[in-house]
Amino acid sequence: MSNTWGETIRVTLFGESHGTGIGAVIDGLPPGIAIDWERVKKEMARRAPGSSPLATPRREKDSFTVLSGYFNGYTTGTPLAMEIRNENQHSRDYGELKSKMRPGHADYTGYVKYHGYNDYRGGGHFSGRITAPLTFAGAIARQVLEKEGVYVGAHALEVHGIPDRSFNPMGEDRQVLESLDSMRLPVLDREAGQAMEAQILTAQKAGDSTGGIVECILCGLPAGLGDPFFDSLESCMAHMMFSIPAVKGLEFGDGFRFSRLYGSQANDAMHYHDGRVESLSNHNGGLLGGITSGAPVLFRTVVKPTASIGKRQHTVDIEKKEDTLLSVGGRHDPCIVPRAIPVIENAAALVVLDRLLTDRRLSYGK
Numbered sequence: 018m019s020n021t022w023g024e025t026i027r028v029t030l031f032g033e034s035h036g037t038g039i040g041a042v043i044d045g046l047p048p049g050i051a052i053d054w055e056r057v058k059k060e061m062a063r064r065a066p067g068s069s070p071l072a073t074p075r076r077e078k079d080s081f082t083v084l085s086g087y088f089n090g091y092t093t094g095t096p097l098a099m100e101i102r103n104e105n106q107h108s109r110d111y112g113e114l115k116s117k118m119r120p121g122h123a124d125y126t127g128y129v130k131y132h133g134y135n136d137y138r139g140g141g142h143f144s145g146r147i148t149a150p151l152t153f154a155g156a157i158a159r160q161v162l163e164k165e166g167v168y169v170g171a172h173a174l175e176v177h178g179i180p181d182r183s184f185n186p187m188g189e190d191r192q193v194l195e196s197l198d199s200m201r202l203p204v205l206d207r208e209a210g211q212a213m214e215a216q217i218l219t220a221q222k223a224g225d226s227t228g229g230i231v232e233c234i235l236c237g238l239p240a241g242l243g244d245p246f247f248d249s250l251e252s253c254m255a256h257m258m259f260s261i262p263a264v265k266g267l268e269f270g271d272g273f274r275f276s277r278l279y280g281s282q283a284n285d286a287m288h289y290h291d292g293r294v295e296s297l298s299n300h301n302g303g304l305l306g307g308i309t310s311g312a313p314v315l316f317r318t319v320v321k322p323t324a325s326i327g328k329r330q331h332t333v334d335i336e337k338k339e340d341t342l343l344s345v346g347g348r349h350d351p352c353i354v355p356r357a358i359p360v361i362e363n364a365a366a367l368v369v370l371d372r373l374l375t376d377r378r379l380s381y382g383k
């Protein structure tokens with residue numbers, strides 16, 4: 018079922034952007050995890066709408082209620098269910114969109130798939146809003162990983178062609194990654210960040226939107242995690258990343274640049290360092306044969322420009338069955354990249370924890 022993901026940890030997401038609420042049921046978490054709720058709230062706040070001029074002005078606190086699976090300060094091992102009540106819907110913004118399909122959004126495909134019964138308001142179940150409970154699940158996974166010495170970070174590598182410095186593929190300092198957490202547009206080069214912000218706001222003023230590239234790194238992973246073929250760590254990560262609305266591309270390590278390299282440039286030479294096998298470079302993004310090599314896992318995702326824009330575009334009216342023009346109003350992210358960053362980081366942590374639990378059967382608690 019497409020609303021449930023995972024092998025050992027099974028995450029089910031539910032809800033619509035303008036319905037009563039959204040949430041997740043997370044099954045398969047080991048018993049005995051002491052959850053730091055402040056850390057979970059911090060990750061939720063990084064993703065929440067209404068938090069900066071670069072984000073949709075819809076104001077949602079995204080405060081959550083845990084309904085089950087947590088007792089006396091620890092996970093119980095039974096399903097952990099959580100809900101977030103929607104509080105700031107402006108459903109009138111979607112009056113015209115009942116019949117006029119937004120180009121680039123899921124209005125038409127959702128209409129066809131659900132025979133017109135879908136809740137199209139705010140994108141319904143297709144909305145970026147459904148990444149709030151996904152971020153919640155990932156924020157728990159991230160805490161577990163940190164206890165295993167694994168830490169994750171992401172930044173805007175590019176916004177509309179404006180580049181940031183890349184992560185060091187051999188690893189980034191934990192402090193550097195943590196410093197990105199507090200930025201409304203996480204970047205390594207602050208001047209690049211300012212230029213990106215200016216570009217986002219300029220496009221917004223013109224009734225348009227922008228996209229970009231998010232680069233994510235996972236440091237501290239042990240070698241040997243993952244599987245060949247269908248459950249390769251690349252496959253599992255791709256499954257998750259392409260579940261995030263607006264993600265349209267993914268590459269690991271040197272990715273599409275491999276096409277321009279010789280084997281001698283693409284291979285990561287190996288050596289012993291203090292008795293441990295290590296590589297001297299990391300063109301392969303920490304993955305060989307779908308299995309971690311011990312080098313950081315490094316990947317990049319392309320996030321497309323926000324579909325809902327003020328500029329007039331050609332579309333169809335499915336009630337009148339005629340061509341029409343549409344200028345989308347309401348409240349939208351002028352660029353999805355800033356808010357996709359915490360989603361990608363936490364979702365990546367969830368993928369890795371699921372593989373760790375599947376491969377290693379980690380145990381927690383007394």
Ligand SMILES: Cc1cc2nc3c(=O)[nH]c(=O)nc-3n(C[C@H](O)[C@H](O)[C@H](O)COP(=O)(O)O)c2cc1C
Pocket residue numbers: 073121122123140143144145146148261262263264321323324325348349350353356357360
């Ligand atoms: C955090 C986040 C926020 C988003 N905000 C918007 C938005 O404000 N307006 C919009 O049209 N799309 C937004 N999207 C993207 C749409 O949900 C997405 O483009 C749509 O569901 C179609 O899916 P696809 O682009 O993956 O094909 C957002 C996505 C994410 C992850």
Ligand SMILES: C=C(O[C@@H]1CC(C(=O)O)=C[C@@H](OP(=O)(O)O)[C@H]1O)C(=O)O
Pocket residue numbers: 034065066073074075077106107110138139140143144145146147149262347348349350
């Ligand atoms: C509410 C969120 O973002 C929403 C994602 C979204 C979309 O089409 O994906 C469209 C907008 O919805 P609305 O028109 O109701 O304001 C965004 O605000 C959120 O991420 O929590």
